[in-house]
Amino acid sequence: MPKTLLRLRVNGEDYDVAAAPHKTLLEVLREEMGLTGTKHGCELGECGTCTVLVDGEPVLSCLALPVELEGRAITTVEGMAPPGRLHPLQQAFAELGAAQCGYCTPGILLTADALLARNPRPTRDEVRHALAGNLCRCTGYTKILDAVELAALRAGGDRV
Amino acid sequence: MIDDKDRFSIVGRPLPKVDAWAKVTGDTKFADDLALPRMAFGKLLRSPHPHARIARIDTARARALPGVYGVITGADLPRVKFGILPVSQDEEALCTEKVRMVGDAVAAVAAVDEETAERATELIDVEYEVLPPLMSIEESLAHPEVRIHEYGDGPNVHKAVSLQFGDVEAAFSRADLVREDVFYFEGNTHLPMEQHAAVAQWGADGKLTLWSSTQTPHYVHRLLAKILDLPAAHVRVIATPVGGGFGGKLDLFAHEIVACRLAQLTGRPVKFALTREEVFYVHRGRHPVLMWVRTGVTKTGEILGMHFKTWLDGGAYGSYGVASTFYTGALQTVTYKVPAYKFEGARVFTNKPPCGPKRGHGTPQPRFALECHLDKIAEQLGFDPAEMRRRILAEPFTKTANHLTVTTIGLGECLDRVLEASGWPAKRGALRPGRGIGVACSSYLTGAGTAIYWNDMPHSGVILRADRSGGVAILCGAIDIGQGSDSILAYLVAEVLGIEPKDIRVHPADTDLTPVDLGAYSSRVTLMCGNAAIQAAERLRAMLFRAVAAKLGVPEGDLVARGRRVGVAGDPEKSVSFAEAVVLAESANGVLAVPGSYAPPKRAGKYKGGGVGPSPCYSYSACVVELDVDRETGEVVIRDVWIAHDVGRALNPLLVEGQVEGSVYMGIGEALMEEQVFRKGVHKFPSMLEYKSPTTLETPEIHTILVETDDPEGPFGAKEAGQGPLLPVIPAIANAIHDAVGVRIDEVPITPDKILVALERQRQGKAPRVGPERLPLFTFPAPRMVESAFGQPADNIAVRPFDDRRTDGG
Numbered sequence: 001m002p003k004t005l006l007r008l009r010v011n012g013e014d015y016d017v018a019a020a021p022h023k024t025l026l027e028v029l030r031e032e033m034g035l036t037g038t039k040h041g042c043e044l045g046e047c048g049t050c051t052v053l054v055d056g057e058p059v060l061s062c063l064a065l066p067v068e069l070e071g072r073a074i075t076t077v078e079g080m081a082p083p084g085r086l087h088p089l090q091q092a093f094a095e096l097g098a099a100q101c102g103y104c105t106p107g108i109l110l111t112a113d114a115l116l117a118r119n120p121r122p123t124r125d126e127v128r129h130a131l132a133g134n135l136c137r138c139t140g141y142t143k144i145l146d147a148v149e150l151a152a153l154r155a156g157g158d159r160v
Numbered sequence: 161m162i163d164d165k166d167r168f169s170i171v172g173r174p175l176p177k178v179d180a181w182a183k184v185t186g187d188t189k190f191a192d193d194l195a196l197p198r199m200a201f202g203k204l205l206r207s208p209h210p211h212a213r214i215a216r217i218d219t220a221r222a223r224a225l226p227g228v229y230g231v232i233t234g235a236d237l238p239r240v241k242f243g244i245l246p247v248s249q250d251e252e253a254l255c256t257e258k259v260r261m262v263g264d265a266v267a268a269v270a271a272v273d274e275e276t277a278e279r280a281t282e283l284i285d286v287e288y289e290v291l292p293p294l295m296s297i298e299e300s301l302a303h304p305e306v307r308i309h310e311y312g313d314g315p316n317v318h319k320a321v322s323l324q325f326g327d328v329e330a331a332f333s334r335a336d337l338v339r340e341d342v343f344y345f346e347g348n349t350h351l352p353m354e355q356h357a358a359v360a361q362w363g364a365d366g367k368l369t370l371w372s373s374t375q376t377p378h379y380v381h382r383l384l385a386k387i388l389d390l391p392a393a394h395v396r397v398i399a400t401p402v403g404g405g406f407g408g409k410l411d412l413f414a415h416e417i418v419a420c421r422l423a424q425l426t427g428r429p430v431k432f433a434l435t436r437e438e439v440f441y442v443h444r445g446r447h448p449v450l451m452w453v454r455t456g457v458t459k460t461g462e463i464l465g466m467h468f469k470t471w472l473d474g475g476a477y478g479s480y481g482v483a484s485t486f487y488t489g490a491l492q493t494v495t496y497k498v499p500a501y502k503f504e505g506a507r508v509f510t511n512k513p514p515c516g517p518k519r520g521h522g523t524p525q526p527r528f529a530l531e532c533h534l535d536k537i538a539e540q541l542g543f544d545p546a547e548m549r550r551r552i553l554a555e556p557f558t559k560t561a562n563h564l565t566v567t568t569i570g571l572g573e574c575l576d577r578v579l580e581a582s583g584w585p586a587k588r589g590a591l592r593p594g595r596g597i598g599v600a601c602s603s604y605l606t607g608a609g610t611a612i613y614w615n616d617m618p619h620s621g622v623i624l625r626a627d628r629s630g631g632v633a634i635l636c637g638a639i640d641i642g643q644g645s646d647s648i649l650a651y652l653v654a655e656v657l658g659i660e661p662k663d664i665r666v667h668p669a670d671t672d673l674t675p676v677d678l679g680a681y682s683s684r685v686t687l688m689c690g691n692a693a694i695q696a697a698e699r700l701r702a703m704l705f706r707a708v709a710a711k712l713g714v715p716e717g718d719l720v721a722r723g724r725r726v727g728v729a730g731d732p733e734k735s736v737s738f739a740e741a742v743v744l745a746e747s748a749n750g751v752l753a754v755p756g757s758y759a760p761p762k763r764a765g766k767y768k769g770g771g772v773g774p775s776p777c778y779s780y781s782a783c784v785v786e787l788d789v790d791r792e793t794g795e796v797v798i799r800d801v802w803i804a805h806d807v808g809r810a811l812n813p814l815l816v817e818g819q820v821e822g823s824v825y826m827g828i829g830e831a832l833m834e835e836q837v838f839r840k841g842v843h844k845f846p847s848m849l850e851y852k853s854p855t856t857l858e859t860p861e862i863h864t865i866l867v868e869t870d871d872p873e874g875p876f877g878a879k880e881a882g883q884g885p886l887l888p889v890i891p892a893i894a895n896a897i898h899d900a901v902g903v904r905i906d907e908v909p910i911t912p913d914k915i916l917v918a919l920e921r922q923r924q925g926k927a928p929r930v931g932p933e934r935l936p937l938f939t940f941p942a943p944r945m946v947e948s949a950f951g952q953p954a955d956n957i958a959v960r961p962f963d964d965r966r967t968d969g970g
Contacts, residue, residue: 027223036193037186039403041353042436046849049353077186085182094180097814100822101642102183103190103353103403128856135848137353139640141826141856143818 010035011079019066026050026061029076031047037077037106041135048134051107052076058111077106080158082112089113098147100138108134112148121152169722170655171290171876174814177647179401179640191357191373191893196429199359200229200270203277204432205284206441207259207266210293210511210841211308214257214286217267221283226889227272228280234266234533237421237468238389244379244411244516246613248318248478250309252673253387253417258560259288260476261511262841265414270422285902292842293511297450297473300508301936306947308476308509313941318507319485321769322940325498325561326500326948327779329466337457337540341533342452344907344932345525347473348834349445350518351853354403356442357433360419368424369396372416375409375641376679379612381671382473383412388420399639399669402680406826407517409641410457410681411444411479411960423591442677442845444516445836447484447507448473452935453533461541461548465500468492468526471936472507472515481507483772487522490773492530493560494603495571495780496552499950500748501561502601504940505881512838517681520827520883523604524890528908531600531891535563538598544588545895546579546599554603559949563765567777567954568869568879570650570806571601572615574782577804577865584783594789595799596900600891601782604884606874607684609760609774618757618962621675624653624696626704626752630724630739632657632664637677638689639669643882644815645685655699657704658721659738675755683880686811687776688758690875695964696756703752707744708736757962761873763955767946779880780806783824783888791919794912796832796897798858801889804865808879827889833909872958906931 003018010033017032026043029035029052041049045063053075056152081087089109092098099105108131115122115130122130127148128141136144182188219231234256243249267284271277292307294300294316304315313320332338358372368390374380377399385392402409415432420907423430434442450471456464470488474481489503520527538545554560556569578599579585589595611619624636634653640646646668650661667674677689701721708726709716713736720729727735736744746752764771783803789796802826810816833852837844845851870877890908898904905917907930912929922928 030193031195035186035190039190039354040192040687041355042848044436044847044849046847047353077184080185086181090184093184094176097174097177097180097818099177099180099183100644100818101353101402103177105183105644106186109184122679132854132857135353135853135855137351137406137826137853139818140821140823140862141859142821142862143814145856156794 004067007070008066008074009072010074011076016130021067022058022109023066024062025052025064025066025069028066029061035076035078041101046110049104049107051110051134053110053114056114056117058114074122075110077109080109087113088154089148090145092151096143096147099145104136108136108144116152116155121156123151163774163954165406168655170661175651175661175811175812177644177815178650178666179646188401189405190354191359191371192433194359194371196359196361199429199431200272201266201274202270202415202422202424202430202432203281204265204415204418205267205281207262207264209259209288209290210262211291212259212288213268214255214259214292214674215289216287218285219267221285222269222280225276227282228269229428230270230282230422231284232268232418232421232425233405234822238387240387242383242387242412243478244480244612245478247482250311250478253414260760261513263513268418268422270426285754295510295512295838295841297471298936299507300510301938308511316509318478318509319482320506320941321485321944322504323767323769324502324943325870325944325946326446328465328500328502331500332456335464335538336459338454338456339537339540340452340454341536342906342932342935343529343532345449345528346835346837346908347446347448347515348830349440349443349836350406350408351851352404352406352408355436355439356409356413356415357431358416358419359429359431360423361429367394367396367610368420369398370416370420371398371400373402373409374399375402375405375639375681377639377669377671378637378676380412380416380680384417384420387417396672398467402463402639402641405641405680405784406519407521407681408444410517410679413442436848437846440843441513443513443836444479446518447522447525448517449488450482450932450935451526453529455533455537457537459541460551461538461543462552463496463498466492466498466944467502470526471904471938472505473510474507475510475512475514477514479514481516484516484522486769486772488526490562491523491603491619492526493562494564494566495554497554498561500948502943506938506940507730511841520604520886521682524830524887527602527887527888528894528926531888532894532906533894546575546584549601550575557954559952559954560949561948562773563770564773565763565954567873567957568808568871569780570867570869571780571782571865574780574804574806575601575765577867578784578802581863581865582786582802594791594900596789596896596898597784597786598892598893598895598899599784600888602884602887603778603780604685604880604887605775606683606777606779606880607760607775608682609776610764610771611678618692618759620677620692620758622689622692622696624700624754624755626700626742628743630737630742631665631848634657634664634666634693635674637674638668638685639680641680643680643685643819645680645689646812648686648690648816653697656701658693658726659724678700683883686878687874688878690759690878692756694756694875695758696754699756700752700754703745703749704741707748708741711736711744724745724901755775761956761959767944775880777808779884781885781888783892785892787893787896787898787900789897789915791901793903794915796910798828799859800861802863802865803885804867805881805885806869806879807881808871808874809868809875809877810866811878816866816881817864820885821862823883823885825854825859826861827886828859829894831890831908831910833911835909846948903928919937
């Protein structure tokens with residue numbers, strides 16, 4: 001199938017990429033742009049692993065088509081924080097052991113980022129509901145919930 | 161907890177993992193993140209039939225497709241069967257004569273991209289002669305005229321074992337109560353978030369490199385050499401960080417072998433990345449097991465004798481199945497006093513994906529049965545089930561009936577702590593209708609005491625290289641699968657050398673560069689690699705002390721290594737920086753590269769089968785679950801889980817808690833929803849949506865209590881944490897459901913439909929139970945009679961084959 005030239009805005013930078021129009025955002029990010037921080041768990045929209053942000057909203061990149069996303073702001077795990085720095089969620093996940101194998105982590109971080117953007121101090125139940133579409137097989141979710149709460153607390157100015 | 165924290169500067173602290181930063185930024189490179197120039201993409205053609213003879217394979221149309229670099233069948237590989245265990249060499253990478261399950265690979269393609277490779281597989285013509293499929297234990301035993309394999313202990317029987325330790329019948333005749341129960345545990349799968357992937361590269365020098373998401377690079381290395389008929393010295397296996405294993409990446413798989421052969425034939429690197437559906441068929445997960453148990457007890461609940469039978473649905477191949485079979489009988493004796501014990505087990509072939517090791521390997525099924533069975537005994541005798549367990553706990557530093565040496569046992573403290581934390585005494589019998597509370601205990605290995613292939617070499621090796629910069633490199637064959645093995649290695653070496661984990665780089669799992677570690681299985685890595693790392697670090701520290709003592713003119717015995725300095729304790733004048741100490745030692749000794757080795761104490765029982773079960777030490781867990789059962793819908797909502805785990809010593813409490821929480825979560829999934837089941841040979845739901853697993857919403861608050869016993873076998877006293885805590889969760893849930901609504905679901909998973917059937921039976925005045933009603937017609941071999949070793953003193957405590965302190969040269 002002939003490739004289409006696309007201009008995508010990812011992590012604040014414009015990328016010109018050529019990809020077949022049926023290629024998913026997941027495939028284009030990983031295979032055409034070398035942004036392998038976005039992972040895949042099912043490629044059927046079932047596990048949340050491939051979550052990225054489009055204009056700040058969580059989107060399953062395995063179900064999204066880049067041809068429809070030109071001009072939109074796409075954020076992957078590589079773009080969560082300025083170069084050389086960590087996003088408060090990344091910091092909290094690292095400190096609390098919320099990433100074990102780390103494979104589901106990018107998708108969960110971005111989903112949590114979107115949650116905190118619209119609800120800076122969520123209850124534990126609200127965190128549970130926001131992350132209900134992201135499967136993790138390692139952690140039992142406990143440290144993930146703790147880390148999101150810690151990041152929210154710190155963003156609120158209460159250092160712990 | 162042990163009150164000797166001042167001994168340590170790193171151990172016991174809740175530090176971040178050394179790879180935490182890479183993991184939260186997406187920097188970690190998993191196997192499918194690798195890309196090499198000119199790389200081709202591979203695809204397997206898999207059988208659509210559960211059982212069929214292969215009459216003809218024609219690859220001509222696939223070869224003719226533009227963009228296809230290579231197409232192979234079994235005829236393009238050496239005709240050699242393989243399997244992870246030497247006793248079960250029954251697999252082919254690409255089947256040549258017969259397929260035994262839906263998903264068996266028959267041909268493979270390498271092409272310019274994934275889509276072309278997939279299209280090419282569709283152009284391969286395979287003619288099958290369909291054979292009758294055998295889809296259950298009962299079917300396989302009832303149809304000896306249909307043979308899945310030509311080997312084994314009987315028609316469609318892979319393995320049958322029978323062992324007796326002491327006179328079980330005499331024990332039953334003395335008992336005040338003899339109770340029998342039957343249980344069934346449905347199989348389930350690991351469901352790691354990362355699908356298996358591998359990249360193979362065949363160098364112009366004729367040497368092969370394979371990068372793979374594997375838990376056992378060493379076994380992959382050995383087997384690849386055999387299967388591809390290459391000198392092992394020309395094969396290099398590099399394990400990439402594993403995105404979840406749980407036992408599912410412990411075998412050698414078709415895609416790994418075929419990637420290598422296609423790389424050789426096409427002259428290009430070849431990548432295979434399995435789809436989620438393929439991962440369900442690759443499987444090697446939890447065996448479905450049917451179980452029968454008879455126990456004789458005194459009127460106070462002491463066990464006099466136990467007889468346990470298991471029938472395992474093994475699926476189409478051997479895999480680790482012989483070990484799994486023994487494991488369904490091995491650890492019943494490690495938790496409670498069982499003076500006389502008989503075990504009979506049989507693993508049956510069926511035309512389903514092969515089962516193998518999943519977290520707890522062969523022991524969660526009998527643990528579910530045993531702990532529910534004990535609850536029923538306690539109820540029958542009128543005892544609080546927790547109190548009865550408390551009275552019959554195994555004795556530390558003794559042998560079990562089946563000759564296993566147990567060392568420290570923190571189970572009494574575990575039980576006391578969860579009972580207290582959960583408010584058990586007040587809640588027991590006092591909760592509102594529909595709410596229930598249940599308890600269970602368990603134990604698990606800290607590393608298999610014997611290797612998969614018999615040898616006298618170390619099970620784990622570490623090389624430390626100290627650099628003039630003051631940095632230290634750890635080379636070790638272990639691979640981090642999320643459990644934190646890289647971090648544990650760094651913490652232990654940093655502790656001994658008095659430096660920070662950040663000063664250390666861990667180089668894992670590269671068969672060209674790292675000494676062998678047998679793999680991430682049987683909860684062995686922290687103990688075995690940890691002991692090897694401590695040995696290497698102590699040897700290096702001795703060299704540093706010698707050099708620094710000479711320089712400072714002080715006795716070596718006065719020196720300590722702490723805070724990145726080596727010197728006399730409490731005298732900053734008489735010390736040098738760690739980097740200076742390295743320079744002094746390198747000046748005196750030459751290059752500082754120091755090995756450490758570990759092999760477990762030799763304790764295999766002197767009977768056939770005695771090699772499965774021994775371990776340097778055993779972890780212990782106790783769990784209380786509180787839950788609600790909806791009588792109208794049969795739905796179970798877990799409120800709280802309290803779990804106490806005897807981890808020997810928590811080298812990093814944060815990581816141990818993470819292992820315990822993950823185990824509890826996985827146990828909840830197995831107890832209530834996860835099942836790997838088939839319809840007409842086809843998986844009923846090979847997708848993450850329909851294969852139910854717990855989300856954040858089904859996972860309750862988990863209250864983790866760590867108990868420390870400072871085991872003499874462990875690195876600084878540590879035992880395992882990654883598998884054991886799963887074990888008590890499933891029976892604690894089953895027991896809590898009984899407490900809530902008075903029904904017994906003797907079959908896992910406990911789904912709402914089963915609870916509703918049992919509640920209906922309760923309403924009708926029938927036995928309020930759902931579970932297996934009958935056992936297969938099967939005659940086990942005559943038991944091997946072995947004297948019970950129950951109560952004998954433990955032997956070979958902390959006697960390690962490669963220990964510097966040994967003087968007998970062993």
